[in-house]
Amino acid sequence: MRNIKDIMVVGFALFAMFFGAGNLIFPPYLGLVSGSSWLTGFAGFVLADVGLALLAMLAAAKCNGEVSKILSRSGKILSIVLGCAIMVCLGPLLAIPRTAATTFEMGIAPLFGGFNPVIFSIIFFVLTLLLTIKPSKVVDIIGSVLTPALLIALAVLIISGIVSPLGDISSTSMIENVFVEGINQGYQTMDTLGAVALSTVIIATIDNKGYKDEKLKVKLTLQAGIVASIGLCLVYGGLAYLGATVSKIYGVDVVQTSLIVNITSSLLGQPGKIILALIVGLACLTTSVGLTSATGQYFTKLTNGKLKYELVVIVVCIFSAIVSNFGVSTIIQFSAPILSLIYPATVTLIVLTLFGDKIKNDNVFKFATYTALIVSLLTVANDFNISIPFVLKLPFASLGFNWIVPVVIAGIVGNFVRSKKAKYNKLNRVA
Structure with a gap:
């Protein structure tokens, strides 16, 4: 009770x-x-x-x-x-x-x-x-x-x-x-x-x-x-x-x-x-x-x-x-681009954290998060009349999720790049 x-x-x-x-x-x-x-x-x-x-x-x-x-x-x-x-x-x-x-x-x-x-x-x-x-x-x-x-x-x-x-x-x-x-x-x-x-x-x-x-x-x-x-x-x-x-x-x-x-x-x-x-x-x-x-x-x-x-x-x-x-109205107006920039990276880390026990390589987190930030930055730039059209043509762009596919690809690539932490652990085991 x-x-x-x-x-x-x-x-x-x-x-x-x-x-x-x-x-x-x-x-x-x-x-x-x-x-x-x-x-x-x-x-x-x-x-x-x-x-x-x-x-x-x-x-x-x-x-x-x-x-x-x-x-x-x-x-x-x-x-x-x-x-x-x-x-x-x-x-x-x-x-x-x-x-x-x-x-x-x-x-x-x-x-x-x-x-x-x-x-x-x-x-x-x-x-x-x-x-x-x-x-x-x-x-x-x-x-x-x-x-x-x-x-x-x-x-x-x-x-x-x-x-x-x-x-x-x-x-x-x-x-x-x-x-x-x-x-x-x-x-x-x-x-x-x-x-x-x-x-x-x-x-x-x-x-x-x-x-x-x-x-x-x-x-x-x-x-x-x-x-x-x-x-x-x-x-x-x-x-x-x-x-x-x-x-x-x-x-x-x-x-x-x-x-x-x-x-x-x-x-x-x-x-x-x-x-x-x-x-x-x-x-x-x-x-x-x-x-x-x-x-x-x-x-x-x-x-x-x-x-x-x-x-x-x-x-x-x-x-x-x-x-x-x-x-x-003013607060909402200037909050939109800030949120669009940090949301994808935050969501990426949230999802990866849920499976953190299964992911041994920190480069998965790093590659995926930086990619989310970069795609978000380029997307927000379009809202300020800085034309970067290719990010608007990425998969799921019409749903507002153009960052998902690049993030998944970056995470997979990061998994094959050995992290410093992994190298350090390997050296310790050898020693």
């Missing part, structure tokens, strides 16, 4: 830490632009969000929740650079500021039109700091208290939209490739990167609850991840459906934060704005707390304690408060 209770608490906490700003605003917009094909878009979204996040949690659990271990076999320099890039994106540069900006635009502004955004950002991150400063309490606070309130509020909204749809679903989609759009929106949630980072918090919590056996910790992490994944899929599906029901009302140029505000207001009236403010506030605060704690623990471990956890989370909160005042 104790195991089940702990799994549910940790699973609920994971759900809440994953379900933040992007998870709330992207599914309704995806449903809107997909029309009658919203299930196809939803499938792409779940693949890029829930599917990859669950794999990331498994990989992290195998590494005892240490981000550096997941990245280490790609080489010391790259692992540090990529690790810092992931944590900075999840931390004060993109994800954490977006939680505050979304809360203000969707929860506070509709209710209190004249409220000062700077003052709100200060209040939001003071709360984040107070809930984060004791890392051992983070998961219990989120899983036992905040998540149930979040789930109840979400259930009221989604069930209302199912019982009384706002309109007929458009028979055509507003975009060409709905599945790819779902994948791209799934990337934007940053949950795969978040899973790598949040595993630090989750594993530490499981350890503090008395579970010391490594295999048991991996099992409990997987079970908690499945609980979180089921919850996410149900909520995403409901939100995407809500978006599809207004596909004849709004156009592709609708502001994503305004869309969910308008849907909620139309379904529930003025009380809906209060419910939405509660949903957004809880979703974004729990994510902010989880990511701030994870960022603090990562940089404390990276510097062997030279940077104190408390100092890191204070700096993260201050910087995030500043960035959050740029607004959600």
